[in-house]
Amino acid sequence: xxxxxxxxxxxxxxxxxxxxxxxxxxxxxxxxxxxxxxxxxxxxxxxxxxxxxxxxxxxxxxxxxxxxxxxxxxxxxxxxxxxxxxxxxxxxxxxxxxxxxxxxxxxxxxxxxxxxxxxxxxxxxxxxxxxxxxxxxxxxxxxxxxxxxxxxxxxxxxxxxxxxxxxxxxxxxxxxxxxxxxxxxxxxxxxxxxxxxxxxxxxxxxxxxxxxxxxxxxxxxxxxxxxxxxxxxxxxxxxxxxxxxxxxxxxxxxxxxxxxxxxxxxxxxxxxxxxxxxxxxxxxxxxxxxxxxxxxxxxxxxxxxxxxxxxxxxxxxxxxxxxxxxxxxxxxxxxxxxxxxxxxxxxxxxxxxxxxxxxxxxxxxxxxxxxxxxxxxxxxxxxxxxxxxxxxxxxxxxxxxxx
Ligand code: AMP
Numbered sequence: 341x342x343x344x345x346x347x348x349x350x351x352x353x354x355x356x357x358x359x360x361x362x363x364x365x366x367x368x369x370x371x372x373x374x375x376x377x378x379x380x381x382x383x384x385x386x387x388x389x390x391x392x393x394x395x396x397x398x399x400x401x402x403x404x405x406x407x408x409x410x411x412x413x414x415x416x417x418x419x420x421x422x423x424x425x426x427x428x429x430x431x432x433x434x435x436x437x438x439x440x441x442x443x444x445x446x447x448x449x450x451x452x453x454x455x456x457x458x459x460x461x462x463x464x465x466x467x468x469x470x471x472x473x474x475x476x477x478x479x480x481x482x483x484x485x486x487x488x489x490x491x492x493x494x495x496x497x498x499x500x501x502x503x504x505x506x507x508x509x510x511x512x513x514x515x516x517x518x519x520x521x522x523x524x525x526x527x528x529x530x531x532x533x534x535x536x537x538x539x540x541x542x543x544x545x546x547x548x549x550x551x552x553x554x555x556x557x558x559x560x561x562x563x564x565x566x567x568x569x570x571x572x573x574x575x576x577x578x579x580x581x582x583x584x585x586x587x588x589x590x591x592x593x594x595x596x597x598x599x600x601x602x603x604x605x606x607x608x609x610x611x612x613x614x615x616x617x618x619x620x621x622x623x624x625x626x627x628x629x630x631x632x633x634x635x636x637x638x639x640x641x642x643x644x645x646x647x648x649x650x651x652x653x654x655x656x657x658x659x660x661x662x663x664x665x666x667x668x669x670x671x672x673x674x675x676x677x678x679x680x681x682x683x684x685x686x687x688x689x690x691x692x693x694x695x696x697x698x699x700x701x702x703x704x705x706x707x708x709x710x711x712x713x714x715x716x717x718x719x720x721x722x723x724x725x726x727x728x729x730x731x732x733x734x735x736x737x738x739x740x741x742x743x
Pocket of ligand 1: 558559629631679
């Protein structure tokens, strides 16, 4: 069985075709600048990379003007006898769509039908930058593949198991009941995947473990997973909350917004933009949102770069401590995503700062990138692990289960 996994943004579309017999991606790619001049498809099959630019699109008779033409071109690339991997679209058994927000309605993935589309539209209010793009991608696929089952896999769904004391904000209760303002949490697919994989690697039943998963990428979040269920997570009503991130500020005193509005004569939208795009380690360092650039600058003695790294490490440590308390214990701490998988220094700094929990880094085991393994010493009471995330595979697995 082959499953196509799609992740649609407002002007981009990422895809993977996954062969479920061996759970391997057999082709993947990215469409960028959808609806803009210079739209381009980069398609990969094994080690081979093919770029389909405007000229080639013209020659193909298919120019990327919107999500529908983007999906059509992806299907053409997948079925093309030169760069493709399947002979016909009929080989695609189902499409799994990444959808950012499922609100309170969806605690798990769901087969898409007209009722589901209605809910997704309602949830657009909660994720105005993401859900409309996800919906556009689903509709484009439905038009081109009307008989292929489609599944929506939500970033928020895994965290729907949080108890009320973890998800409610201390605002007037009607703000929750009437406006749905509460903690939803994000990166759910990744947290769920790495928690499952960690249990497998430990040879233990997920239902018996208390795990803290640290998804440390450009967007970053920590989750407390007790017996397989998310009981708390650092992102909140939006993905702005929690840890300091590449460009997002994470937790700040909410009164800062009103203060800056008066003090700097900024609009709410301007402040929102600043908190989302100009803050985090970029704002602190003044150098970059990419940890590699910041680490290089810190090594060269840049103090603001060092500050940004210290703040990030401190935030991760603080959340791990909080979630160990939330679960009244912790058995395993998992690092994943761009930084979590590749940056041994940050992993070591975090673990060294929480040694009171009974976890110690094994420098030799930690000297690795992107490989699933235990990175703590054998005598650690709490096990630290590196688990590469694979959100696409998780989406494909959930899609397969449902169809
Ligand atoms: P993601 O959002 O999961 O793709 O993660 C992207 C982020 O991972 C980048 O912004 C980098 O800051 C970080 N990253 C990737 N590789 C490394 C590395 N070798 N060392 C430090 N940070 C890295």
